[in-house]
Amino acid sequence: MLGLASVFKGTCVAKQNLMTKLVSNPFLRSGLFIVIAAGLASLLFPEFVQGIFRADQFMPHATCYLRNPKIIFLHVSSDLLIGSAYVCISTTQAYLVYKASRDIPFHWMFLAFGLFIITCGFTHFMEVWTVWQAVYWLAGYVKVLCAAASVATAIALFPLVPKVFALINAVKVSEDRRVKLEAANRELEGFAYSVAHDLRSPLRTIQGMAGALQEDCGPRMEATALQYTDRIRDASHRMDALIRDMLAYSQIIRTEADLGPVDLRAAFEEAQTHLAADVGQSGAEIQVHSAFPGVIGNRILLTQVLANLLSNAVKFVPAGVRPSVKVFTKEAGQTVRICVQDNGIGIAQEHREKIFRIFERLHSNTAYPGTGIGLAIVERAMQRMNGAVGCESTLGKGSCFWIELLKA
Numbered sequence: 001m002l003g004l005a006s007v008f009k010g011t012c013v014a015k016q017n018l019m020t021k022l023v024s025n026p027f028l029r030s031g032l033f034i035v036i037a038a039g040l041a042s043l044l045f046p047e048f049v050q051g052i053f054r055a056d057q058f059m060p061h062a063t064c065y066l067r068n069p070k071i072i073f074l075h076v077s078s079d080l081l082i083g084s085a086y087v088c089i090s091t092t093q094a095y096l097v098y099k100a101s102r103d104i105p106f107h108w109m110f111l112a113f114g115l116f117i118i119t120c121g122f123t124h125f126m127e128v129w130t131v132w133q134a135v136y137w138l139a140g141y142v143k144v145l146c147a148a149a150s151v152a153t154a155i156a157l158f159p160l161v162p163k164v165f166a167l168i169n170a171v172k173v174s175e176d177r178r179v180k181l182e183a184a185n186r187e188l189e190g191f192a193y194s195v196a197h198d199l200r201s202p203l204r205t206i207q208g209m210a211g212a213l214q215e216d217c218g219p220r221m222e223a224t225a226l227q228y229t230d231r232i233r234d235a236s237h238r239m240d241a242l243i244r245d246m247l248a249y250s251q252i253i254r255t256e257a258d259l260g261p262v263d264l265r266a267a268f269e270e271a272q273t274h275l276a277a278d279v280g281q282s283g284a285e286i287q288v289h290s291a292f293p294g295v296i297g298n299r300i301l302l303t304q305v306l307a308n309l310l311s312n313a314v315k316f317v318p319a320g321v322r323p324s325v326k327v328f329t330k331e332a333g334q335t336v337r338i339c340v341q342d343n344g345i346g347i348a349q350e351h352r353e354k355i356f357r358i359f360e361r362l363h364s365n366t367a368y369p370g371t372g373i374g375l376a377i378v379e380r381a382m383q384r385m386n387g388a389v390g391c392e393s394t395l396g397k398g399s400c401f402w403i404e405l406l407k408a
């Protein structure tokens with residue numbers, strides 16, 4: 001009993017789903033409307049509907065063609081091809097409108113065109129039919145439909161003309177804006193680059209002078225004065241690091257990267273040499289756990305990415321913990337995923353996206369020194385190499401930063 005009830009319930013739900021689909025889809029709704037209208041017409045006006053298909057005493061067109069197979073073939077094949085092409089064109093158009101109605105302006109106009117084209121197609125199919133059967137009444141009514149669709153489309157087209165011109169103008173204006181915006185962006189990037197570049201030279205002077213002051217006058221200076229000069233030197237070092245990272249970041253944005261096969265192992269080893277000092281200082285251990293397949297990328301960018309990820313993995317560990325970093329690769333289809341896993345402080349779920357934004361840091365400079373540009377560089381560099389970057393982490397247990405590139 002229970003089984004029967006659930007089967008009945010399932011059938012009801014399926015019917016309900018079908019009805020909802022029919023009613024919500026405009027194409028199915030129109031089809032349904034036509035079927036219902038035809039059914040009603042044949043019920044209400046049965047004689048009229050039967051009359052549509054009558055041939056009376058008329059002769060089929062083949063008689064006019066004197067049943068000559070060549071001329072019959074010429075007309076029938078041409079009409080069939082034209083009719084089929086019309087049907088193809090209008091169904092493609094209807095599919096496009098159905099899929100992208102929100103993005104196509106005046107999409108109802110395309111539907112009107114589609115209706116006009118498909119009714120034209122049917123008039124050609126009727127030409128084929130009437131070669132052998134004199135269903136001229138039906139052919140005439142199909143022409144009436146075609147005439148109605150053509151006239152309606154023609155009338156609807158006129159008011160559209162000024163709107164289309166307005167649309168073309170709007171597109172031109174937004175294209176102009178896009179070009180201007182691109183030029184302004186390029187100018188801004190160039191500006192950021194030269195500002196960062198030019199700031200370094202006065203900064204060097206500040207660093208040099210603070211050093212000279214301590215060396216030459218240190219013995220004669222009071223403890224407070226010495227403390228102040230120390231702070232000047234620290235601040236200028238930090239500013240130097242910031243400018244260096246900003247330059248690296250804007251360099252990645254400004255320059256196109258040549259992509260090609262890159263030896264991942266070589267890039268990894270080069271990145272490790274950049275970090276030799278940090279690794280030596282912290283006593284970090286970096287282990288490689290799998291083979292390094294070749295990837296498609298850019299050697300300089302990939303080295304920069306790996307150096308940034310390794311440097312963070314070594315840096316963000318709780319005080320007193322020896323950093324332990326595992327590097328391994330995973331191959332999936334056409335891509336290679338390179339994972340850098342650490343035993344560090346981890347990152348809370350809600351921060352995992354924002355850390356890739358420039359200047360975004362989760363800790364003070366005294367807890368963990370840095371500029372907040374490293375991961376922004378990683379993300380930009382991965383975009384340049386058509387790759388991806390991401391992070392998995394458990395707070396307090398460590399993080400795994402991964403990058404993905406195409407296999408060479």
Ligand code: ADP
Pocket residue numbers: 308312313316342344345346347355356360361362363369370371372373374375376399
């Ligand atoms: P920086 O290292 O100079 O602070 P990044 O852009 O490299 O800048 O990183 C941004 C922030 O993301 C860091 O300040 C840190 O809070 C967090 N972070 C990055 N890597 C790790 C990691 N391996 N473990 C924990 N936190 C990390």
